[in-house]
Amino acid sequence: DTGVSQNPRHKITKRGQNVTFRCDPISEHNRLYWYRQTLGQGPEFLTYFQNEAQLEKSRLLSDRFSAERPKGSFSTLEIQRTEQGDSAMYLCASSFPFGTSGMADTQYFGPGTRLTVL
Amino acid sequence: GQQVMQIPQYQHVQEGEDFTTYCNSSTTLSNIQWYKQRPGGHPVFLIQLVKSGEVKKQKRLTFQFGEAKKNSSLHITATQTTDVGTYFCAGSTGGGNKLTFGTGTQLKVEL
Numbered sequence: 252d253t254g255v256s257q258n259p260r261h262k263i264t265k266r267g268q269n270v271t272f273r274c275d276p277i278s279e280h281n282r283l284y285w286y287r288q289t290l291g292q293g294p295e296f297l298t299y300f301q302n303e304a305q306l307e308k309s310r311l312l313s314d315r316f317s318a319e320r321p322k323g324s325f326s327t328l329e330i331q332r333t334e335q336g337d338s339a340m341y342l343c344a345s346s347f348p349f350g351t352s353g354m355a356d357t358q359y360f361g362p363g364t365r366l367t368v369l
Numbered sequence: 370g371q372q373v374m375q376i377p378q379y380q381h382v383q384e385g386e387d388f389t390t391y392c393n394s395s396t397t398l399s400n401i402q403w404y405k406q407r408p409g410g411h412p413v414f415l416i417q418l419v420k421s422g423e424v425k426k427q428k429r430l431t432f433q434f435g436e437a438k439k440n441s442s443l444h445i446t447a448t449q450t451t452d453v454g455t456y457f458c459a460g461s462t463g464g465g466n467k468l469t470f471g472t473g474t475q476l477k478v479e480l
Contacts, residue, residue: 282466293373293457293470294412307467310370342411346466353419355400355461358468360411 255361276345392458
């Protein structure tokens with residue numbers, strides 16, 4: 252049983268460097284989400300894909316952040332010119348359409364990538 | 370923008386005591402989900418509530434969605450050490466899948 256996987260699990264970088272994270276969703280899930288979580292806070296929505304289409308992006312997301320899901324399978328999240336404030340856990344989740352009116356999908360989270368910007 | 374607050378922020382209980390966390394949204398929700406995150410772990414889905422006033426139970430856990438669909442609660446009866454973790458509510462609006470997570474309640478259970 253393979254859940255959502257994320258790589259790398261930890262990333263330490265210097266301020267100003269670019270970083271890229273990868274998320275592999277559960278194979279039959281066509282929806283994929285990226286969240287950011289800082290210590291003591293709940294996950295904060297960043298962006299959401301259905302298949303290869305990026306359907307929503309948080310207004311809080313700086314233009315230094317970009318996400319792709321080129322073939323509707325795995326996704327990458329890139330942060331350019333990292334800043335110390337980008338240090339956080341980056342979580343990926345995937346879901347399959349629930350199909351019932353009024354219900355949101357159940358999202359299955361990966362283990363996250365912990366980014367530390369020095 | 371939409372805000373979801375939870376109280377309390379922290380709760381320490383003795384094993385066997387009950388625990389309740391409350392979730393309040395600034396806007397009316399289409400549905401609410403609850404997640405549990407163990408220390409060092411990732412959020413794990415517990416349940417979803419959709420209907421106004423809905424109550425669902427999972428063994429020792431009771432979940433409730435308010436009549437106005439702006440608040441929710443999670444009650445754990447007779448806590449155990451396995452209940453340790455942070456409990457998050459997460460709501461969506463307009464029938465979408467974008468979740469706004471609450472601030473979380475961290476539960477510690479002492480023997």
